[in-house]
Amino acid sequence: MTGDRRASDPFFWLLFAAGGVVSAMLMPVMIVLTGVAIPVGWLSEAGLLGAIRHPLSRLVLFVVVSLSLFHWAHRFRYALVDLGLGAVGRRAGLFYGLAGVGTVVAGWLFVRL
Amino acid sequence: MTREYLRRLPRNWWVRKATYFSFMVRELTSLAVAAYATFLLVLVAKAARQDSFGRFFEALRSPASIVLHLVVLALVLYHTITWIALTPKILVVRRGDEQVSPRLIAASNYLAWAAISGVVAWLVLR
Numbered sequence: 001m002t003g004d005r006r007a008s009d010p011f012f013w014l015l016f017a018a019g020g021v022v023s024a025m026l027m028p029v030m031i032v033l034t035g036v037a038i039p040v041g042w043l044s045e046a047g048l049l050g051a052i053r054h055p056l057s058r059l060v061l062f063v064v065v066s067l068s069l070f071h072w073a074h075r076f077r078y079a080l081v082d083l084g085l086g087a088v089g090r091r092a093g094l095f096y097g098l099a100g101v102g103t104v105v106a107g108w109l110f111v112r113l
Numbered sequence: 114m115t116r117e118y119l120r121r122l123p124r125n126w127w128v129r130k131a132t133y134f135s136f137m138v139r140e141l142t143s144l145a146v147a148a149y150a151t152f153l154l155v156l157v158a159k160a161a162r163q164d165s166f167g168r169f170f171e172a173l174r175s176p177a178s179i180v181l182h183l184v185v186l187a188l189v190l191y192h193t194i195t196w197i198a199l200t201p202k203i204l205v206v207r208r209g210d211e212q213v214s215p216r217l218i219a220a221s222n223y224l225a226w227a228a229i230s231g232v233v234a235w236l237v238l239r
Contacts (some may be wrong), residue, residue: 005171013237020192020196021196023146023150023189023192024192024193024196024197024226025188025193025226025229025230026192026229026230026233027149027192028144028186028189028190028226028230029229029230029233029234030149030153030187030233031149031182031185031189031236032186032234032239033233033237034152034156034173034182035173035178035181035182035183035185035186036182037180037237037238038170038174038179038198039174041174041237042238043237045166045167045170047237047238048160048170048182048237049160049166051237052156052157052160053160058157061153061157064150064153065116065150065153065154068146068147068149069147069150069222070149071143071146071147072143072144072147072150074198075140075143076141076143076144076147077142078140079137079141079143082127082137082140083124083127083137084124091157100123102150102151102154104155105154106144106157108213109154109157109158109161112161112162113157113160
């Protein structure tokens with residue numbers, strides 16, 4: 001990969017790092033909430049809706065979704081290179097573009113709520 | 114004229130040693146992170162439509178949902194634990210010749226994770 005360094009690399013690395021922190025800190029508890037608390041009965045439908053609709057949650061969810069997608073894009077891209085699938089991994093636009101699309105969709109959804 | 118000898122890396126380099134394998138698993142946890150992020154998008158999309166949210170909520174109580182969540186949880190936990198374990202490498206606090214203990218840095222971050230999780234759980238469940 002040493003041949004194709006670009007000026008945009010640090011920017012995407014920063015998004016990867018931020019996404020790593022945000023997903024590391026917030027995702028486990030969220031997974032337990034949607035995956036365990038709901039079936040067990042600790043979180044009702046009204047409770048969940050109320051939690052999602054709160055303006056602060058909307059902002060937090062947007063940040064978590066967007067940064068997590070950019071975290072995946074960067075990390076998975078380089079993992080593909082390590083797995084010998086560099087031809088796919090080197091297509092930066094494919095991965096960051098997907099994350100960008102997810103971010104736009106998230107933004108639209110969260111504003112619409 | 115001499116040329117540099119470039120040894121080709123075998124494609125299965127990462128299955129040959131446990132540490133290499135753990136590294137690859139760690140990197141691939143990013144897929145679980147992306148998967149749950151996508152689920153969150155679906156959750157919010159469903160939350161916007163009052164009438165059909167009930168069915169989606171019921172689906173979240175199904176065994177399939179629980180199993181999927183637990184698999185993703187295991188992978189995301191691996192991401193969290195390995196990520197925080199690396200914080201001492203980034204946060205190097207020196208005092209003269211000495212360094213703040215790496216274990217202290219990691220422990221503080223794990224504590225912060227526990228506190229943040231507790232606050233989020235309390236805010237949502239109350």
